[in-house]
Amino acid sequence: MNNHPKTLPVTETVCASCGNLVNNKFCAVCGEKQVEKHDFALKHYLEESLEGFTHFDNKFFRSAKLLITRPGLLSTYYSEGRRVNYIKPFQFFLICNLLFFLLAGKLNTFSRPFSTYYSFAPYNTFGTRPLINSMAHDENSLINMATTFNERMGTESKIYIVIFIPVFAAVCALLFIKKKKYFTENLIFSTHFFSFLLLFYLLFTLLVGKPFYWIIHGNFSAMFDTVASILSLLILGVYFGIAARRFYGVSNWYTAFCSVLVMVIFTITLIAYRMALFYMVIYTMHTT
Known part of the structure; x- marks a missing residue:
């Protein structure tokens, strides 16, 4: 045996x-x-690393180009199963968020400087000024508080942007309920929309916002903020309409209605987000 x-x-x-x-x-x-033994050769390792980087690089830029030039088509392709040539939606969003985090600076659309909560509506209508005065006992402490607040707000504002995605996926699910999309498909569309939003605000900040504030020596301008916000909402509204029309296949009139409604909801949500960040940052400052 x-x-x-x-x-x-x-x-x-x-x-x-x-x-x-x-x-x-x-x-x-x-x-x-x-x-195989060949896999451990230094030349093969370097070639494989370079190939992986360029493959990822091509996917990202191919996805970004389609996202910007053909609104809604990237979501349509992913929903149809045409995925091999494009980067995954949430991975794409994380990269856009990372770029926004690194390049947008402290003053970005998701954050407001300390002076806004102290002096400008609608933020100071939520009791922000009395709270600040109760923590700052003199002018020097107010200045130090503003410096610390702006630093923390610039960082915190970029960390929690992902919260917007499921909120707007739920909004899209309700607005386009007759299309009987899976909720995951609404998440895909929302993820791509906010990826575009981050890229748009990043370019706007670098090409318009930073040069403007450099010219006026960094002082906050309520007029510029208002004009920039209105212009941005118009551009984002048009983009959302085109993307929704392509992805959900709805009529032009309903698309226009949804675009206006979504921009109103986005504005309200953005203000709520900024206020939540204010109290979060103030609380951490108070406890440290």
């Missing part, structure tokens, strides 16, 4: 990931590539 263990054919190996027999370069079960 032969007690020796059964040996595998020379041409077969065991997949390191799933344990199934493999007689080819790739595992037929999980797709794992089998390791």
